[in-house]
Amino acid sequence: MxxxxxxxxxxxxxxxxxxxxxxxxxxxxxxxxxxxxxxxxxxxxxxxxxxxxxxxxxxxxxxxxxxxxxxxxxxxxxxxxxxxxxxxxxxxxxxxxxxxxxxxxxxxxxxxxxxxxxxxxxxxxxxxxxxxxxxxxxxxxxxxxxxxxxxxxxxxxxxxxxxxxxxxxxxxxxxxxxxxxxxxxxxxxxxxxxxxxxxxxLAEGEELDSPRVRAAAGPGNALAYHAAYEFGGDVTALPAGKVWLDVVNRTPARERHLAVHDRHLVALNAADDAAWAAGSWAAIPTTTLTxxxxxxxxxxxxxxxxxxxxxxxxxxxxxxxxxxxxxxxxxxxxxxx
CATH class of the missing domain: 3.20.20.30 (Luciferase-like domain)
Incomplete structure (x- = not known):
């Protein structure tokens, strides 16, 4: 107990x-x-x-x-x-x-x-x-x-x-x-x-899609996409999830895990970056402690x-x-x- x-x-x-x-x-x-x-x-x-x-x-x-x-x-x-x-x-x-x-x-x-x-x-x-x-x-x-x-x-x-x-x-x-x-x-x-x-x-008035928040909370937000993909969840249910998945799927299946985990929890990879530009940042209050x-x-x-x-x-x-x-x-x- x-x-x-x-x-x-x-x-x-x-x-x-x-x-x-x-x-x-x-x-x-x-x-x-x-x-x-x-x-x-x-x-x-x-x-x-x-x-x-x-x-x-x-x-x-x-x-x-x-x-x-x-x-x-x-x-x-x-x-x-x-x-x-x-x-x-x-x-x-x-x-x-x-x-x-x-x-x-x-x-x-x-x-x-x-x-x-x-x-x-x-x-x-x-x-x-x-x-x-x-x-x-x-x-x-x-x-x-x-x-x-x-x-x-x-x-x-x-x-x-x-x-x-x-x-x-x-x-x-x-x-x-x-x-x-x-x-x-x-x-x-x-x-x-x-x-x-x-x-x-967040600083007072700071926007979720600001460059600083992208660097500080973006990788944590991307973790939700990586985890949903690896554990069989619906990535497309996340903001800009289809954009993220489309980029990942450009990589041959045998090496797709490399595309998913590139820069994992360090920075945004190609799929994370594309999703961010399409609005994945909107999930940050839910996916991270931001x-x-x-x-x-x-x-x-x-x-x-x-x-x-x-x-x-x-x-x-x-x-x-x-x-x-x-x-x-x-x-x-x-x-x-």
Whole structure:
């Protein structure tokens, strides 16, 4: 059952070479945790950037959000988590998911929930120092002194789950829930629920189709189109959705996923750009957390009432520092006054 934990304000980033610096800025502004995406098709290695962030920070929580089991052997992620724990003691958490951009952007199927269940069990057992059966062999973390921290290693695990199968796995194995797109229906069944959000705080009189909003909220808005396409939804039900789909369909079917996920959550790709010109920006108040300070305050308060204990905000565009500062100023007034 959910407790009455205060809402934490965290940040999330598509992993980039600038991620360590951005995380250091987030720490200086008072963010509680920083999550980095595990998207190797468009990002540097997530563990490498988290390790660099650990050496540039002292307080902020760190972790990958989310790891996709099919991308790495469980020993590789256990070793990465152990190393990060040594560099940032007490600050590390790890989130797992079946794989959206991390798998589909490479033309791969997401992990099954049964595979993810077995994977997370193996990952946690390895960190406890146990011997684990995996893929026909037996393994154990053998790191001697100076090569990794002594086992057991305590690393909280969150699981990204939207449906009943994922919910069952999260209840069985996780310390919390990592969710996106305003999916809050399961929140009160957990004591730790991180909700990933995208968007921007509008200045007075600022229009949704302005160049700044396009850069800061456009990629988050495009996520709705990418997700609807990948999960079999009706993209044409979204503003300018037919325009978006027509551009994607110009790419041969075998490589269409490349057209969908190009610049995913970083900038607008060709289809996103065409849709924006045709009016996709009209969906921004629904698809992202974008609005005036008063409007966003109401929505954030509603999330807290629904059981969300952590807001993980992704800043986007050319001025990441400005976006981070605007959001923390808003949320501090709401949750930390």
């Amino acid at each position: 959910a407790g009455a934990a205060p809402t934490k304000i965290s940040c999330q980033f598509p992993t980039s070479l600038e991620s360590p610096r951005h995380i250091a800025v987030a720490e200086s502004l008072g963010y509680d945790h920083a999550w980095l995406f595990d998207t190797p098709q468009q990002s540097p290695d997530v563990w490498m950037m988290l390790a660099l962030a650990a050496t540039h920070t002292e307080r902020i929580g760190l972790g990958p959000g989310v790891l996709v089991p099919t991308l790495r052997h469980p020993m590789v992620n256990a070793s990465g988590a152990a190393a990060l724990s040594a560099l940032a003691p007490g600050r590390v958490a790890v989130a797992f998911g079946t794989g959206f951009a991390g798998a589909r952007a490479m033309g791969a199927e997401p992990s099954t929930w049964s595979y993810l269940r077995d994977y997370v069990r193996a990952f946690r057992a390895l960190l406890r120092g146990e011997t684990v059966d995996w893929d026909g062999g037996r393994m154990r973390m053998l790191h001697p002194g100076g090569h990794g921290p002594a086992r057991p290693i305590e690393v909280p695990v969150l699981i990204s789950a939207l449906g009943p199968k994922g919910l069952a796995v999260a209840k069985d194995l996780a310390d919390g829930l990592f969710t996106v797109n305003g999916e809050t229906g399961f929140a009160k069944e957990f004591t730790w629920v991180a909700l990933g959000v995208h968007g921007t705080v 609005g005036s300070a008063a409007q966003l305050g109401e929505r954030l308060a509603a999330f807290a009432e629904q059981g969300i204990t952590e807001i993980a905000y992704q800043p986007t565009g050319p001025d990441i520092e400005r976006e981070l500062e605007s959001f923390i100023n808003l949320t501090s007034a709401l949750f930390r006054s």
